[in-house]
Amino acid sequence: MASRQAFTDSDTADEAVRATCDDATLSKRFATSKGYWKDLYIQYFARSVGERKAPEINRGYYARVKGVNHLLDAFIRKTECDCQVINVGAGLDTTFWRLKEENLLPRKYFEVDFPTVVARKIHNIKLPTVFVSECVLVYMSPTHSSNLVRWASEMFHTAMFISYEQVNMSDRFGQVMIENLQHRHCTLAGVQVCQSLDSQKERFLKAGWEHADALDMMTVYGMLPQEDVERIERLEFLDEKELLQQLLQHYSICWATKDKLNLGNHTFNKQYTYTFKSV
Ligand SMILES: C[S@@+](CC[C@H](N)C(=O)[O-])C[C@H]1O[C@@H](n2cnc3c(N)ncnc32)[C@H](O)[C@@H]1O
Known part of the structure; x- marks a missing residue:
């Protein structure tokens, strides 16, 4: 009984963690709709702009995205793209397509997440x-x-x-x-x-x-x-x-x-x- 309870709790907790990928995507979608930065691909993962987010949240996401991109791009440039990227807990992140657009694709690009999140992402990106x-x-x-x-x-x-x-x-x-x-x-x-x-x-x-x-x-x-x-x-x-x-x-x-x-x-x-x- 105790172990079953533990299983249910951890399952619920995992579900809550998985759901954070939607929070991140919706926040990024809103901030890009306001012009904080450009992301042509996020629309495929959050179909509508959704609820308004407070300016401090938008600026926070701006700093997060720009800060991470700065280091990532610097590493890829330093290696002249002869490297691999492993995005741990990638969620619905669109970095892969940004790198592709900017001619900065590394040799390999891996994304790791829960199987259900990965399956959802694959479903969304099934290209024509x-x-x-x-x-x-x-x-x-x-x-x-x-x-x-x-x-x-x-x-x-x-x-x-x-x-x-x-x-x-x-x-x-x-x-x-x-x-x-x-x-x-x-x-x-x-x-x-x-x-x-x-x-x-x-x-x-x-x-x-x-x-x-x-x-x-x-x-x-x-x-x-x-x-x-x-x-x-x-x-x-x-x-x-x-x-x-x-x-x-x-x-x-x-x-x-x-x-x-x-x-x-x-x-x-x-x-x-x-x-x-x-x-
Ligand atoms: C807040 S979201 C961030 C998503 C993405 N990195 C972004 O910035 O848009 C956290 C992500 O980490 C994933 N994650 C958390 N713990 C994980 C674990 N133990 N195994 C696989 N993925 C995990 C979640 O499923 C979720 O997609």
Whole structure:
């Protein structure tokens, strides 16, 4: 009983210690909002400026941050960045990104804290992620590929998934493509999702992605920088223009996005046509 009580007490005490990282971050966030010093990254760890802090608190944090930075930067400069930094009890501190911005990154930068604090920090800094899958999902059953893209949408809050694969597979040309692969004992287990651009988009929308769009490759070909298209078209003579057209009509690029960090991926979606043209 006594040991159980001791465990509970120490757990509560640890929780109170862990919570101090929020106090520090909120205080730093408020002071930076007042202009005491610049920190472009603290907004990711304290979303709002929060309650007003007294001027003496702000000046105290100013002295703390400037004082520690002064010594840290001096050490890193002295070693010409050929050193390591171990930030003990780093909490949600943003020094790593400041050093990066100021070209002062040491060889290694470690942060140590309670596992729950570290996990929270990792969650907050998960930076935007892009998945690329070229001719892959078509070899998985629709259930498996849906599970994969669902997992990606659940794990990454700011992300894009680019998938290139077959489309319009229910017409005669599509059937011939399937038969040709079957002759090589290769089954397109996911061909059902390749019926149309809509079915491609649906796979993502049903799996939790916020936006999805798709273009067939004939359309993409027309959007590529025409100067370069003209250059590659001069490389070899092409007799069967119709065959190329059919081929391009049976492949597509589908892209889906999630944008919790508000990077503007939604606008990016709308501007994709433009993006294609300006690549
Ligand atoms: C007041 S906060 C300071 C955070 C950060 N250094 C800053 O200035 O923004 C104290 C930090 O030390 C961590 N800490 C305290 N005791 C610890 C321990 N025994 N093991 C790991 N981390 C600890 C807390 O979880 C918390 O993140």
